[in-house]
Amino acid sequence: xxxxDQLLSKARNLVGSDALEQVETEGADDVDRVLVEAAKxxxxxxxxxxxxxxxxxxxxxxxxxxxAAEAEDITQDVFVRALRALRSFQFQGQASFRTWLYRIAVxxxxxxxxxxxxxxxxxxxxxxxxxxxxxxxxERLAPDTSQSPEVLLERKELQHAVHAALSKLTxxxxxxxxxxxxxxxxxxxxxxxxGCPTGTVKSRLARARAAFARVFQRxxxxxxxxxx
Amino acid sequence: xxxxEVAKSKHRSEGCLRYEPLLQRLVLxxxxxxxxxxxxxxxxxxxxxxxxxxQAKRLPAVLARIPAPVxxxxxxxxxxxxxxxxxxxxxxxxxxxxxGRGAYAGAAAAALLLFTALSYLPIAARTAHHQLSAVMxxxxxxxxxxxxxxxxxxxxxxxxxxxxxxxxxxxxxRPGIAxxxxxxxxxxxxxxxxRPTAPPLQVSGRILQTAPQRQETRRGDTPARAPRGPVGSGxxxxxxxxxxxxxxxxxxDGINGRVAHGVAAGVLAGALIEHYLADAIARRGTxxxxxxxxxxxxxxxxxxxxxxxxxxxxxx
Numbered sequence: 389x390x391x392x393d394q395l396l397s398k399a400r401n402l403v404g405s406d407a408l409e410q411v412e413t414e415g416a417d418d419v420d421r422v423l424v425e426a427a428k429x430x431x432x433x434x435x436x437x438x439x440x441x442x443x444x445x446x447x448x449x450x451x452x453x454x455x456a457a458e459a460e461d462i463t464q465d466v467f468v469r470a471l472r473a474l475r476s477f478q479f480q481g482q483a484s485f486r487t488w489l490y491r492i493a494v495x496x497x498x499x500x501x502x503x504x505x506x507x508x509x510x511x512x513x514x515x516x517x518x519x520x521x522x523x524x525x526x527e528r529l530a531p532d533t534s535q536s537p538e539v540l541l542e543r544k545e546l547q548h549a550v551h552a553a554l555s556k557l558t559x560x561x562x563x564x565x566x567x568x569x570x571x572x573x574x575x576x577x578x579x580x581x582x583g584c585p586t587g588t589v590k591s592r593l594a595r596a597r598a599a600f601a602r603v604f605q606r607x608x609x610x611x612x613x614x615x616x
Numbered sequence: 617x618x619x620x621e622v623a624k625s626k627h628r629s630e631g632c633l634r635y636e637p638l639l640q641r642l643v644l645x646x647x648x649x650x651x652x653x654x655x656x657x658x659x660x661x662x663x664x665x666x667x668x669x670x671q672a673k674r675l676p677a678v679l680a681r682i683p684a685p686v687x688x689x690x691x692x693x694x695x696x697x698x699x700x701x702x703x704x705x706x707x708x709x710x711x712x713x714x715x716g717r718g719a720y721a722g723a724a725a726a727a728l729l730l731f732t733a734l735s736y737l738p739i740a741a742r743t744a745h746h747q748l749s750a751v752m753x754x755x756x757x758x759x760x761x762x763x764x765x766x767x768x769x770x771x772x773x774x775x776x777x778x779x780x781x782x783x784x785x786x787x788x789x790r791p792g793i794a795x796x797x798x799x800x801x802x803x804x805x806x807x808x809x810x811r812p813t814a815p816p817l818q819v820s821g822r823i824l825q826t827a828p829q830r831q832e833t834r835r836g837d838t839p840a841r842a843p844r845g846p847v848g849s850g851x852x853x854x855x856x857x858x859x860x861x862x863x864x865x866x867x868x869d870g871i872n873g874r875v876a877h878g879v880a881a882g883v884l885a886g887a888l889i890e891h892y893l894a895d896a897i898a899r900r901g902t903x904x905x906x907x908x909x910x911x912x913x914x915x916x917x918x919x920x921x922x923x924x925x926x927x928x929x930x931x932x
Contacts (some may be wrong), residue, residue: 432700439695447687460691467695468702543683550682569679587646594640597675601668602636 420485428474435474439467442486445571446493452554452566453497462500466493483580490573491581494563501559553604561596568593632658632665639669643676 420441426434446466451459470492477488554562560582567578568589579586638655641647647655659666 432696435699436696439692439699443692443695444684444687447691448684451685456685459685460687460694463687463691464695464698468698471699471702547682547685550679565679569676570682570684572680590644590646591641594644594646595637597640597643597672598636601640601672601675602633 417484417486421479424474424477424479424485427471435471438485442489443467446489449490449493449566449571450497452551452570453494453559453562454500455551455555458500462496463493466496469496487577487580490567491583494567494581498559498563501562549604549607553600553607556603557596557599560592561599564589564593565596565600569597632662632668635662635665636668639665639672642669643672 420438423434423438427438443463447459447463450462450466454462466489470489473492477485479485554565557565563582564578567573567581568575573581575586575589579589582589584592635655635658638647638651642652642655659669
């Protein structure tokens with residue numbers, strides 16, 4: 389909330405209180421609205437704030453979908469595309485800048501994966517090297533509040549393992565797991581980002597989770613070598 | 617009999633694989649009612665699938681705890697730099713991002729006259745001796761921070777982290793033009809589309825230093841070898857003892873794309889000037905042009921400071 393207040397004050401400074409009062413402020417979306425309108429007018433500071441606010445999450449989405457190698461380049465590409473399309477962006481209904489930006493990011497990631505012409509191979513440690521016990525997915529992924537070095541190392545390996553397993557899924561399955569399970573977006577927003585009905589998101593998510601679990605299980609059993 | 621079935625199903629069979637999507641749908645609450653009894657019947661017999669269901673229920677919560685990847689600290693700056701350059705390169709498509717509004721407003725009036733005069737001045741010098749092909753740029757010219765480098769690939773800037781920041785830009789940044797600047801990237805010049813570039817010019821005296829680079833980068837087959845050292849290293853000296861800027865640099869100073877559009881009316885006036893200058897050349901001969909571009913700076917229309925001192929190429 390404090391961050392929203394901070395953004396709001398910055399936006400107020402940027403566009404003036406008169407314009408801001410015309411916007412019914414309820415949260416970050418309204419701050420985004422002010423910043424977007426200012427950026428449309430050529431205010432570089434406004435767009436800089438939008439970049440500061442969203443670049444990490446956009447990077448996270450692209451990292452999980454495309455891997456680490458080109459995540460930063462694609463993230464940069466996403467914001468340049470967003471800037472090019474900014475003039476055509478309109479706040480209508482429940483559309484928010486975040487949803488619009490994430491949609492650009494997901495589409496850019498899917499296009500990148502299609503451009504590669506194959507499922508991306510994430511390079512690095514293999515699942516075999518993790519030498520996991522025969523415990524199930526849930527046991528391995530079980531939350532642990534411990535902060536010991538061993539646990540932290542295991543979490544790091546676990547993070548790599550999850551991303552490696554994701555890389556074996558189809559682009560659409562990656563997208564839906566990334567948005568819903570990893571980014572924690574609600575089904576409705578994920579549906580707007582993916583451009584499909586909510587029911588389609590859920591059914592696609594079911595198939596994606598099944599595929600993910602299957603890949604991860606093979607990963608655990610050492611049958612598959614995924615390079616990170 | 618039932619015990620035997622349960623005992624047999626401790627390990628998942630191939631047939632269990634087709635239950636996986638159904639079990640995931642059950643977790644999501646979207647399994648149709650007509651299939652629930654079918655799945656429940658299988659679960660009552662298959663221990664492995666019950667275990668799978670238990671894990672599937674926990675999977676979303678556990679995935680949500682996976683920490684998000686952290687980008688590098690300078691990613692935001694890289695993005696901003698790329699956006700700035702994109703906005704400079706295509707002002708019709710992209711809002712021009714100005715840091716400090718109204719920075720150009722004060723220079724607009726003076727730039728109008730300067731733009732018109734310097735755009736047509738080289739055309740008056742067609743009969744001079746040396747050929748000059750890069751007096752006018754059609755591409756935007758940008759000024760970059762001192763820590764950036766101009767890559768060997770024309771039009772690419774390389775930030776200190778080694779990342780190229782111009783993958784989408786139509787801007788061409790030239791080593792001779794890019795120089796250290798305290799301010800962020802600024803638009804230096806913009807030529808309205810449809811405006812013809814100047815034909816090859818012949819002038820006596822010194823050649824602008826940017827002429828050979830322009831020809832190489834235009835062809836694209838022999839990209840100009842830009843200095844790999846920091847721009848500031850070679851150009852900091854320019855700031856301490858600034859060499860006279862080229863005509864192109866001087867003529868674009870203080871003008872951004874929008875202003876250049878506004879100058880369209882001034883171009884018409886420039887056409888009239890060209891007309892009368894051509895008549896003057898016809899009457900007085902080629903010495904007028906030579907004098908006007910530096911052969912005798914004291915008598916020229918262009919001040920001596922606008923002509924590069926060390927720009928006489930050996931090839932010429």
